[in-house]
Amino acid sequence: MALSLSGDEEEYDSEGEQQRAANRPKPKAGPSAAVKLPSNRSASGARRRRTRCRKCEACLRTECGECHFCKDMKKFGGPGRMKQSCIMRQCIAPVLPHTAVCVVCKEAGKEDTLEDEDDKFNFMLMECSICNEIVHPNCLKVSDASGVVNDELPNCWECPKCNHAGKSGKQKRGPGFKYASNLPGSLLREQKPAKEDAADATAATAAATAVSAARRRPERDETPRSRGEDPQPRPQPLAPLLPLPLPLLSPRPRPEDKLRKKRKLFDDDEEEELSGRKKEKCDEPYFSKLLHQIKTEEEDQDADEEEDGDEGRERRFRSGAETNGSLGDEAEPDDKDSRSALLHACVRAAAAVGDSDQSLCSSPRAGPSSEAGSETQERGPPRPKARRKRRLANRELSRELSRALNSEIQETENCLANENRQPLKVEPETENGETHRLHTHTHTHTQTQVTHTTWNRWCCDKRLWTKIDLNRCTSITPLMLSGIIRRQPLALDLSWTNISKKQLSWLINRLPGLRVLRLSGCSWAAVSALCTSSCPLLCSLDVQWVEGLKDAQMRDLLSPPTDNRPGQLDNRCKLRNVRDLRLAGLDITDTSLRLICRQMASLSTLDLSYCNHINDQSVNLLTAAGTTTRDSLMDINLSVCNRVTDHSLTFFKRCGSICQIDLRFCKQVTRTACERFIAEMSVSVPFRLTEDKLLQKTC
C-alpha cells in the first residue's frame, strides 16, 4: 500500500501539473519563502490555534470527496498541497486546544466539574479576542468591568481588561466563517486594514493595534456594496404558492433597490454597529431583558400568540410595521438598529438557550457566552437540572440526524438511475410545516409581544427550523447566514433578496441536506452560484424572475460539473433530482426546455407562467414520446404565456400523470378548447375547470 501510494502521488502530481498549468506554477524549489513565525509570540500574546470541536454537525460529517479541498487531499488523489478541511466539514464552533491553560493559574478549563452555570462560566477558559490571553474569568481580579462575551465563538470574549480600556481589536469570526477567507467563493475576508497591519500581522500587539484598528474601522463600514447587476425595477410576480390572481402586474420597484447601496459583510461590522452606535452589548438592559424573557419562557411553548399568515401554509412572524409583505421599510437608522439588535439577540439567544445547538458547539456550553455572561453579571437563577438531560438527548439526536444525512446523500446518489422512489419529504413529521422569519419591529409595544413569541420559537427546537424564510429580506448579513447554517434547514427562501453569489455559494456548500431553494427575483449573478455548487438533495428550485436568466444561463445551471478529475467524472446534471421547477418570467426558449426534459427525470411541477417564448412547440417537447417529463409531469403552469394556443391541450392528453394545467390569461387559449379537453379526457381522467382556463383533475 505504501509503495503504491508513492506511485499514485507521482501519477497524480503529473496529472495535477496539467491542471495546474492554467492556475499556478509548481512551487518553487528554492529556499522556501515559508511562513515566518510570529515575532511576538510572547507569553500573553501567543495566540492558540483553535481546533475542531468534533461535535458539531459539520465535524460529524464525512468528507465529501468532491469539494475543492477534498480533491486536493492525497486520499482523494490530489497533491495534498492545500491542507484544508473538507468544505462540508468546516467546524461551526472551533475550540481551544486541550493543552490551553489559564495564564494566571496555569490550569485547564474546569467547567466540566461544575454544576452551577455561573460557576461553569467562571471556571471555563476564555480567550480574549483582543489580547489573546486565556484565563478563567474567576482568576481575574477585576471587579469593576466585565468581559464581553462573543457568542459566535466558544470560549471567546473581550476580557475585562481590554473591554474596560475601551479597546477594540480584530474580532474573531463567528463559527461557520472560520475558513471562509480561504474558500473559493468565500464570503469573508480577513479583517486586515491593509498596510499598517504589516507591523502587527501577528495578532498580539494588543493595545496599540487594537486602538488603531478601532480608528480605522469606520472606513470599512463605508465600503458600499452593490449587486453589480442593474437595479432596474422588475415586475414582482405573484407569490408562487398562491393561486394565480389576475395578471395585473404593474412593474414595481424591488423593495430592496433603495437599500442596496449599503451592505454589511462582516459579523464585526454588525457587532460594531451595535456596540459602536448604540452601545448595545449583552449587558445592555435591553438584552438583559430579552434574555430574561427567554429564560423564563423557554419551557413555556404554549404561550404562542403568533398569527397564521399566508393562508396557513406558512406561519410567519410579522411585525405590525410590515406592510404588503415587504420588509423594505427598515431603512430608517433607528429601525435598522433595532433590527440588528434583534437579529443579534436572536442568534445569541438560540446559541445560549441550548436547543440542540448544544450539540453544534464544542465547549460544554454551546454559547458559553451571552447566557453565562449575562448571568454572571445579572446573577440569574441557576438552570433547572432537567435541561441538562434534554441537551444530552438532543446531542444524540443531532448526531443521529447528521449520520442520517450523510447516508441519505449517499443513498440518493446511488438511486439516481431509477428514480421511482417516493418523493423526499420536505418536512419531517416532527414539524408542522412552519416557516420562520426574522423581523423588524418598530414599536416597542408590539415588539415585546412579538418578541416573546419569536424568542420562544427560536429557542425551542432546532427541528422547527426546517424552513427558513428570508423572502424580501433586504440585507442578508453574515450573522443570518451563520444562523442558517446552524439550523440546517431543509427549505430556504431567499427570494427577492440581494444575496450575493459568494453568500449563496457559501450557504449552499454548507447545506448539503437542502431540499427546497427559492431564489425568485434574485440576480443571475447570485443564482449562478448554483453552477459550481452541488445540492445533491435539492428537489424544488424556484428561480422565477431571475434577471438575466436565459437559455445560456440555464445551460450552465443544468450542465454537469466540469472540474472533476478523469475517472470520477460526474456527467449527471446538478439539478437532476428537481421535481418542482419554477421558471416564471424568464426569457427561456425550447433550448432550455430540451435540456430540462433531458436532465430532470422526475420533474413533476413546472411553472412557466409569464414566459413569453413558450409556445405550442414547447409543450410538444415536454410531452413528446421518449421524454420522462411526459409521464412525470403533474402540474404545469402556463398562465400568461401568450404564444400558447389551443393546440397545446392536445399535447397534454399524452401526459399520464397530469393533474393540473394552468392556462389562465393565455390569450390564444379558448374556453371551448378547455371544455373539449375535459370532455375527451373524461373517459379516463376526470378534469374540470376550476377557473377560466384552469384545468384540474377532480378528486
Place this chain on the structure above:
DNA sequence: ATCAACGTTTAT
C-alpha cells in the same frame, strides 16, 4: 511518529 488542518504568506 503520523495525520489533519489552522492561519498566515505568497502568487496570480
Place this chain on the structure above:
DNA sequence: ATAAACGTTGAT
C-alpha cells in the same frame, strides 16, 4: 482581491 501554498500546531 482571490486562490494556492505551506510551516507549523494539535490530536492521536
